[in-house]
Every structure is written in C-alpha cells, then in structure tokens.
Amino acid sequence: xxxEPRRPPSIAGYVLHTPxxxxxxxxxxxxxxRTTKRQVAVKFLHSRNALDWWLLDGETEKxxxxxxxxxxxxxxxxxxxxxxxxxxxxxxxxxxxxxxxxAEGPLPVERAVAIFEELALGLMQVHxxxxxxxxxxxxxxxxxxxxxxRLADFGQSRLTDEKAPGPALGTMFFxxxxxxxxxxxxxxxxxxxxxxxxLFTMLEGRPPHQSDEAMTALxxxxxxxxxxxxxxxxxxxxxxxxxxxxxxxxxxxxxxxERCLAVDPRARFATAQEVLGALxxxxxxxxxxxxxxxxxxGPLLLLAVAAVFGVRGYRQATAQSxxxxxxxxxxxxxxxxxxxxxxxxxxIRRYFDVVTDEARRxxxxxxxxxxxxxxxxxxxxALGPDRDRSxxxxxxxxxxxAFRAHPQRAALDAYFRERLAAHLGHVREDxxxxxxxxxxxxxxxxxxxxxxxxxxxxxxxxxxRYYAWRSYFHGGAxxxxxxTPLDRIxxxxxxxxxxxxxxxxxxxxxxxxxxxxxxxxxxxxxxxLVFSVDIGNFDFLTVANQPHADRFAVLVDAxxxxxxxxxxxxxxxxxxxPADLVDRPGEPSAASVRASVRPVxxxxxxxxxxxxxxxxxxxxxxxxPGGEAFAGVWIAAAQPLALPRxxxxxxxxxxxxxxxxxxxxxxxxxxATGPVNELGRRLVAEGVLAVVAIGLTVAALWFWxxxxxxxxxxxxxxxxxxASPRPLRDRSTLSESGPSHG
Numbered sequence: 001x002x003x004e005p006r007r008p009p010s011i012a013g014y015v016l017h018t019p020x021x022x023x024x025x026x027x028x029x030x031x032x033x034r035t036t037k038r039q040v041a042v043k044f045l046h047s048r049n050a051l052d053w054w055l056l057d058g059e060t061e062k063x064x065x066x067x068x069x070x071x072x073x074x075x076x077x078x079x080x081x082x083x084x085x086x087x088x089x090x091x092x093x094x095x096x097x098x099x100x101x102x103a104e105g106p107l108p109v110e111r112a113v114a115i116f117e118e119l120a121l122g123l124m125q126v127h128x129x130x131x132x133x134x135x136x137x138x139x140x141x142x143x144x145x146x147x148x149x150r151l152a153d154f155g156q157s158r159l160t161d162e163k164a165p166g167p168a169l170g171t172m173f174f175x176x177x178x179x180x181x182x183x184x185x186x187x188x189x190x191x192x193x194x195x196x197x198x199l200f201t202m203l204e205g206r207p208p209h210q211s212d213e214a215m216t217a218l219x220x221x222x223x224x225x226x227x228x229x230x231x232x233x234x235x236x237x238x239x240x241x242x243x244x245x246x247x248x249x250x251x252x253x254x255x256x257x258e259r260c261l262a263v264d265p266r267a268r269f270a271t272a273q274e275v276l277g278a279l280x281x282x283x284x285x286x287x288x289x290x291x292x293x294x295x296x297x298g299p300l301l302l303l304a305v306a307a308v309f310g311v312r313g314y315r316q317a318t319a320q321s322x323x324x325x326x327x328x329x330x331x332x333x334x335x336x337x338x339x340x341x342x343x344x345x346x347x348i349r350r351y352f353d354v355v356t357d358e359a360r361r362x363x364x365x366x367x368x369x370x371x372x373x374x375x376x377x378x379x380x381x382a383l384g385p386d387r388d389r390s391x392x393x394x395x396x397x398x399x400x401x402a403f404r405a406h407p408q409r410a411a412l413d414a415y416f417r418e419r420l421a422a423h424l425g426h427v428r429e430d431x432x433x434x435x436x437x438x439x440x441x442x443x444x445x446x447x448x449x450x451x452x453x454x455x456x457x458x459x460x461x462x463x464x465r466y467y468a469w470r471s472y473f474h475g476g477a478x479x480x481x482x483x484t485p486l487d488r489i490x491x492x493x494x495x496x497x498x499x500x501x502x503x504x505x506x507x508x509x510x511x512x513x514x515x516x517x518x519x520x521x522x523x524x525x526x527x528x529l530v531f532s533v534d535i536g537n538f539d540f541l542t543v544a545n546q547p548h549a550d551r552f553a554v555l556v557d558a559x560x561x562x563x564x565x566x567x568x569x570x571x572x573x574x575x576x577x578p579a580d581l582v583d584r585p586g587e588p589s590a591a592s593v594r595a596s597v598r599p600v601x602x603x604x605x606x607x608x609x610x611x612x613x614x615x616x617x618x619x620x621x622x623x624x625p626g627g628e629a630f631a632g633v634w635i636a637a638a639q640p641l642a643l644p645r646x647x648x649x650x651x652x653x654x655x656x657x658x659x660x661x662x663x664x665x666x667x668x669x670x671x672a673t674g675p676v677n678e679l680g681r682r683l684v685a686e687g688v689l690a691v692v693a694i695g696l697t698v699a700a701l702w703f704w705x706x707x708x709x710x711x712x713x714x715x716x717x718x719x720x721x722x723a724s725p726r727p728l729r730d731r732s733t734l735s736e737s738g739p740s741h742g
Contacts (some may be wrong), residue, residue, distance in 0.1 A: 002335040008044050011086060017043065021096075021139075026084075030091065031267040039091040040076060044084045049139045063089070063154060071122030073142055073152040090148050091556050095197070098138035105205055109250060113203035113616035115141075117279055119198065122151045123191050123208055123272035128159045131187045136194035136202055137174040143706070158186040171227075172196060172205035172218060177235040178265055180228040186361075192275060196260020208236050237265050248486060252282035255568055266527055267314060307316045318680045322673040329672040330613030337639035340553050341663040344538055345641050351434050351513045351533065354423075358439075359515045359529045364415060368441055368517060368527070371412045373450045373484045376403035381445035385466045396737070400464035409463070412441065435537040437510065438503070441517070442467050443527040449491055457701040458578045472498035472512035472530050477559035491525050492516055496699050497661070500535055500557055500568040509535050510570065549629065550671040554664040556601060564602040565662055572630065599624065606662060609638035617666060 007016065008027075019064050020028040025356040026045045033040060063075035068081065077088035094100065097609040101107070107115070119141065125420035126133060133140075135156035142150045156170065170179055176193035178184060200208045213235050221227040256278050262268045287353045341591070358364060371377060378400055383396065402407060416439040426433040440451035440460075446468025451460040467473060468489050469480040475492040478499045498512035599620035608615045617636035640663040 008084060008086075009082075011042070011082060013077075014040065014088065031088070039093075041073075041089045041091045042086055043089065046084065046085045056241060064086075068306060068741070069122065069125050071118060071125065073150045088496060089152075090143035092144050094143035094145060094147060094260075096139045096152075097141040097143060097149060097202075100143055101202065107202045108269060108371045109203065109253065111290065112199060113279070115202065115255065117276070118149045119151070120272045120275045120279065122149070124276060126151065127160075127188055127191070127272055132158045133191050133194070134158055134162060134179070134186055135170045135174075136173045136191055136198060138198060143456065145407060160186070160188075160428065172231055173197065173210045173214075173611075175231070176265065176449070177232045180231050182225070182228070187265065188271050188461045189268045192260055192269045192272060193265075195272065195275060196257050200257055200261065200383040203257075211240055249413075250282075251277075252285060256282070271695055304495070314680065314683060318676060321676045321679075325673050325676060326635055326669065327613045329667050329669075330637050332638035333635060333667055334639065335666040337553070337637050337663045341639040341641050341666070344661075344663060345643060347434075347538060348497055348641075348643060351531070352515070354434050355515050355529060356495060356515045356529045359517055364419075364529070365517070367412045367415045368449065368529075370408040371406075371441075372443055372526070374408050376400075376401065376406055377409070377443070377449070378446060380447050380464055383466075384470070385446070385485060404463045412450035413452060416440070416450060420452045434531075435533065436531045437508075437534050437537070438532045439530070440532075441527055441529050442470075442473055442493070442566070444488075444525055446473065449527070465559065470498065470501060470512070472501075473513040473528055475514075481554055483559075492528060498530075499559055500566070502680070509573075510537060511568075516711055535573075538569070550668040552666065554666060556606065556638070556662040556664055557660075558603070558662050559660055565606050566600050567620065570621055572624065572627055581621060601664075606638055606664075607635050608662065610640075616669070619647060619666065633669040634666040635669050635672055636664055638662050638664045 007028065010016065013033060014031045017030045017032065018239045020041060021030070024044050028041050028043045031040045031042045032038070054739055061070070064133045066068065073091045073092060075087060076090060079086045079088075106112075107146050120137075123133065123136070131154070133151065133154060133156070135153065136151070138154040140151070142152045144150060168607065169175070169182075170190065174194045175306070176190045176196040178187075179193075199440050215231055217234065218227055221230050256275065259269055259278070260275065269278070290736045309453045311456055336551075372549075380396075380403060381401060407477075420436060420439050423436050427435050437454045438451060440462070443449055446466045448462045448465050448467050450463060453460070467493075468486050469484045470480050470481055473475070473491060474480065474489050475496040476499075479501060480489065492514060493516060496512075498514060500511050504507055510532040512530040512532045514528045516525055518524065519529045538555070552571050554567060556565035557568050558565035601620060601621070604613070609617065613635070614638065618628040619627075619634060622631040634673045639662065642664065643660055
C-alpha cells in the first residue's frame with residue numbers, strides 16, 4: 001500500500017497545491033495557471049515505461065480529439081518531455097460522482113436520471129468520434145458547479161479500430177462480464193454496461209452484484225486472471241439486477257437498467273444512442289400521464305354502459321383464466337405422470353433383474369428340479385386342468401397332500417423362505433430395495449411346486465394346483481379361465497409383469513414379476529419363477545408419497561380385453577377405511593369391500609387423458625361404498641409405462657395406443673381453479689367500492705391534472721462537503737499488473 005504522495009517537481013507556468021487522488025498509473029494534483037489564475041488538474045504518470053508512455057499518448061490524443069465536447073473534461077496542456085510526464089486538464093470543482101454519492105447517499109430518481117442522460121449524451125458524442133471509454137464509473141465522472149457530469153480519465157479508452165497492445169480492463173462491478181478477459185476486443189456495449197451500472201449505483205447506493213460475499217471471493221483469488229474469471233462467474237451466476245424495490249417504482253427505468261446490465265451483450269443496448277432513445281420514450285410516457293389521468297373521467301360518464309360490458313368481460317376473463325389454469329394443471333400433471341411412469345419403469349426393471357438373477361442360481365435350479373422329479377409331481381403333471389385338485393372328496397386331493405409332504409418338494413419351500421428373508425433384509429437396509437411378499441414356482445405343466453410368504457404364519461394352499469391360466473405364466477393381458485387346457489397356452493419367453501391378481505392364499509391384490517426357468521439344455525422351458533409384490537408397495541405410488549387429497553397418482557392396467565383400463569392402485573384402497581365405511585356386525589368388512597372394487601375406465605377416456613386438458617374426468621370410485629371424497633370433476637393426465645413384452649401379440653393384431661400399465665395423475669379441478677374463483681368474487685366487491693371511490697376522487701384528479709407540469713428537476717448547485725476517501729471512490733481500475741489502490 002502506498003503512503004502519502006510526494007510532491008512532484010514544479011512545472012513551468014503552474015503552481016501545484018494539493019493532491020486530488022491516485023490511480024493505477026499516476027496521481028492528480030490541484031494546480032493553478034500562473035498567468036490566468038485558473039484552477040487546473042495536473043495528472044502525473046508514475047514512470048516512463050513503455051506502457052505509461054503508450055497510456056499518456058493514448059489518453060492525451062483522445063482528450064485533444066474531444067476538446068470541443070462540453071461533457072468531457074478538457075485537455076489544456078501536455079508535458080511529454082518532463083520528468084515525470086504530465087498533462088493538464090480543466091479543474092471540475094464539485095469533484096467526482098463517487099465522492100458525491102458517498103456524501104449524499106442514493107440520489108432521487110429524477111436527479112439520477114438527469115445525470116444518467118447527460119452521461120449517455122457524452123458517451124454518444126465520444127462514440128461518434130470512434131472512441132470507447134472502457135472504464136466508466138462514478139470516480140471517473142466529475143461534477144461541475146451545477147452538478148452536471150463530465151466524463152474523465154480516458155486512460156483505458158480505445159479507438160474502435162485500434163489494435164491495442166494490451167487489454168482494456170475496467171473496474172470490478174462496473175465492467176461488463178465479457179470485458180473481464182485479457183484478450184477481449186473493445187465494444188461499445190462495454191460502455192453501455194458501465195453506464196447502467198452507474199445509474200444502478202446512483203439509485204441503490206452500491207454497484208450491481210456487489211456484496212460482502214462477492215468481495216471476499218475476489219480478494220481470495222491470487223492473481224488477476226483468476227480474479228477476472230471469478231468476477232465473470234459472480235456476474236453471470238447471479239439473478240438479473242433490478243431496481244424495482246426502489247421507493248418510486250418505475251418500470252420503464254427499471255427496464256432500461258436491466259437491459260444495460262444484461263449479461264448477454266446481445267440482449268444489451270447496442271449503443272448509447274439506443275439508451276437515450278429508451279430514456280426519451282420514458283420521458284414522453286411520463287409527460288402523457290396527465291392526459292391519461294384525465295381520461296379517467298370517461299369511465300365515470302360511461303359508468304352504466306361500462307358496467308354491462310364489465311360484467312361480461314369479467315365472466316369471459318374468469319372462464320379464460322380458469323381454462324388457462326386447467327391447461328397448466330394438465331401439463332403439470334402430465335409431467336408428473338411421465339416422471340412417475342419412468343421411475344416406475346426403472347423400479348420394475350430392477351425387479352426384473354433381481355428375479356432373473358434368482359432364476360439362474362444353481363441352488364434354486366437344483367431344488368426346483370428335485371421337486372419336479374418326485375413321483376407325485378409327475379402324476380399331477382399328467383392330469384388335465386378339469387380336475388379340481390382342491391376338492392377333499394376327489395381322490396386327487398390325497399395325491400396333492402402327498403406331494404406337499406414330500407421332502408424334496410418341502411426343501412424348495414425352505415429355500416424360498418431363505419431367499420425371501422434375505423430380500424426382506426435388503427429392504428431394512430435400503431428402503432428402495434424390491435419389497436417382495438411371496439416367491440413361488442410353477443412347472444411347465446402349470447403345477448404349483450412351492451412357495452414362501454413374507455407373513456410367517458401364512459401356509460400355502462396352492463401347492464399342487466394348476467396355475468397355467470395365470471397371466472404370470474403366459475404373459476397375456478389378463479388371467480384365462482381356470483379350465484383353459486395347457487395346449488392352448490403359450491408360456492412366457494422373457495421377464496413379465498403380470499396382470500393384477502388376488503392371491504389364492506392371502507386374498508391380497510398383487511402383481512407377479514415372473515421369468516422363465518430353462519431346462520439344463522438352456523433351450524427347453526421348464527417353468528416360471530414368480531416374485532409377487534403388493535400393488536401398493538411400488539415406491540412412487542405409496543400413500544405416504546401422496547399426502548395431498550386433491551392431487552394423487554393412480555395406477556391403471558389397460559391390458560384387460562373389456563375395452564378399458566382397470567384401476568389397480570388408488571388412495572381408495574388404502575389401509576385406512578373411509579370415515580363412512582366402517583365394519584358392522586354381520587356385514588363384509590371395509591377392507592373386503594375395498595378389495596372387491598376394481599372399476600374400469602373406458603379406453604377412449606384413457607386415450608383423451610394423454611393429450612386433452614379439456615376432459616372433465618369423474619373418478620369411478622366416487623360411486624363406490626365410502627368413495628364420496630372422490631366425487632367431482634378432476635383434471636387428469638395419463639402416461640403409459642414402456643415395459644418389454646413377455647409374449648408376442650397374436651398374428652395380425654396391432655398394438656393399441658394404450659397397451660399395458662398406465663400412470664394417471666389427477667387433480668381436483670376446484671382446487672386448481674379456486675384462486676381464480678376467489679379472485680372473481682373479490683373483483684366484484686372491489687368493483688362496487690370502485691364506483692363509490694371514483695366519484696370521490698374525480699375532483700382531486702382534476703385538481704392535480706390542471707397543475708401537473710413535466711418539469712425537469714434542476715440539480716442543486718450546493719457545495720459538496722469535503723469527505724475522506726471511501727470504498728466507492730477507492731475502487732480502482734484493473735491493470736496488467738493487477739489492481740492498484742489509492
């Protein structure tokens with residue numbers, strides 16, 4: 001850090017008095033012309049190195065070129081051969097804009113706009129002569145006796161066609177982000193950015209994007225290159241600056257500031273002349289305000305007619321707003337349904353992977369083949385599906401009982417219990433692990449060989465029965481009739497998600513994740529391995545993940561052949577019974593009632609849910625016992641799941657638009673459009689009050705309009721008190737060697 005400035009040697013024709021300030025390349029002293037007694041500012045360079053000489057020549061050349069511009073501090077004399085070199089400029093008495101802001105704080109809007117307009121005019125004149133300032137900031141703006149601004153310090157300026165030997169780096173928080181690059185090519189939009197930053201500083205009392213956090217981050221960088229990179233990151237990563245919080249909201253002025261400070265130079269004003277154009281348009285609009293207010297008398301005279309059209313417009317606007325909200329709600333629900341569908345696809349594919357790996361385990365294959373080779377299984381496999389194996393009076397029941405008791409078959413049950421326990425252990429460690437509730441195997445003849453259930457007390461009643469008709473065996477859209485012969489059934493050839501089925505043993509609704517089991521030759525089909533999942537156990541469809549009664553997801557199985565999709569998962573089926581659906585003596589339990597309800601949504605409605613926001617969907621479960629909570633109109637969006645087919649379509653049958661599981665997200669229409677309806681009611685009340693208020697305010701409006709004048713605020717010519725150096729004025733220009741202070 002430099003100490004007190006040393007008095008430079010005397011120069012012919014001038015008397016030096018006091019130092020005015022220091023910059024990156026030199027220092028400025030207050031002097032006096034010995035002959036005319038005119039006060040001047042004398043700028044001395046620190047050294048005679050090549051860069052300083054280049055800066056001296058460049059700045060004096062540009063100041064001489066701008067000698068006729070009253071908005072630029074004028075050059076009076078140059079001492080190139082002196083030691084140190086110097087040049088003499090006119091002295092602007094009120095000091096810099098930075099000092100003024102430090103003394104006064106943020107400026108009133110119109111005073112700041114007046115200074116801003118003068119600066120824009122000055123920049124336009126400078127740019128017209130092919131010069132870019134490249135370092136505009138409050139400390140480089142001097143104020144004359146009437147507080148009118150003058151552009152100063154052209155040390156970083158460039159000609160528009162100049163091949164500069166070094167970068168034109170400005171000052172942090174006044175420098176455009178694209179300027180903060182050593183190899184950047186000067187552009188007029190740099191000055192436009194700095195102009196907007198100066199206006200922002202006058203209005204807010206600080207430069208845009210400056211904060212304690214940003215200053216700390218910049219100081220932490222060890223060199224200029226990394227400091228510039230961090231500065232660009234700070235400016236581009238933050239939200240656009242705004243002056244909307246100012247005590248006098250001014251949208252037009254705020255738009256000018258935001259466009260000047262646009263991070264993308266293409267979104268910025270291209271020239272200072274465009275800035276002036278926008279500013280003039282703002283002034284013209286403000287000048288028209290009295291006439292606009294005068295127009296307020298028209299509605300008073302035409303109040304009766306306006307009321308009629310107002311009511312009509314209110315109704316149309318309410319309807320249009322409600323439609324717009326419904327459309328946005330549909331799009332939001334469509335996005336949510338797609339997200340859930342994709343997540344559910346990934347979850348189901350994980351299930352496929354787990355079951356596929358289980359079907360390849362040598363221990364399982366050995367236990368499966370041992371159970372298949374028992375004499376009882378061979379005899380059961382030869383029976384047709386028309387024999388009821390569950391009837392105790394049928395001799396086959398004894399054969400089934402013997403098969404269930406066979407040690408080789410019981411070993412398969414024990415293996416399944418071990419594997420199911422292992423998977424339940426994974427769920428305790430990872431809540432997103434597959435939550436299987438049972439494991440069982442069916443042989444190629446459709447005979448149930450063995451099973452295990454997550455409830456230890458459950459004992460299977462399915463072993464020995466014929467189950468080739470289930471969709472987890474053949475991969476069809478739904479279960480076949482129980483007595484369907486095996487020769488009319490084609491078994492699955494790959495991973496399959498079954499149609500929802502009700503467990504023979506537990507009576508719960510489930511889906512089966514099944515894979516084929518190969519014979520040792522790897523080609524022959526030996527049976528299927530099935531891991532079942534409670535429908536409510538899918539992670540993205542659990543009741544816990546759907547806390548809002550007015551918006552939830554539903555799972556629909558669109559594979560059945562009855563021309564629609566069967567609802568398989570819905571909050572109605574939650575474990576907690578609806579309030580008015582309670583268990584009563586002698587009547588079916590609430591749980592059994594819910595389990596027996598599986599309504600169907602027709603296919604046309606499902607297809608419309610994929611693309612039509614105008615559909616007013618009514619939940620079929622609203623008419624189910626205890627389903628009154630789901631009555632009303634819903635905004636529904638559907639998204640089908642993309643899962644691999646385990647069985648090909650019959651020959652010549654095309655795939656339908658919805659073929660498989662479908663995720664449906666539905667939102668209560670009244671909840672979505674409620675704010676619009678409430679707003680409408682408030683508007684009616686406000687309209688009545690407005691009619692009364694108009695009569696009371698018209699007289700006051702006339703009084704104000706007749707006296708309103710568009711008067712540009714004159715800047716007060718009061719003397720600014722001297723102030724000690726402060727951070728705003730001390731902000732320095734970046735140079736090749738890094739920032740200097742003083």
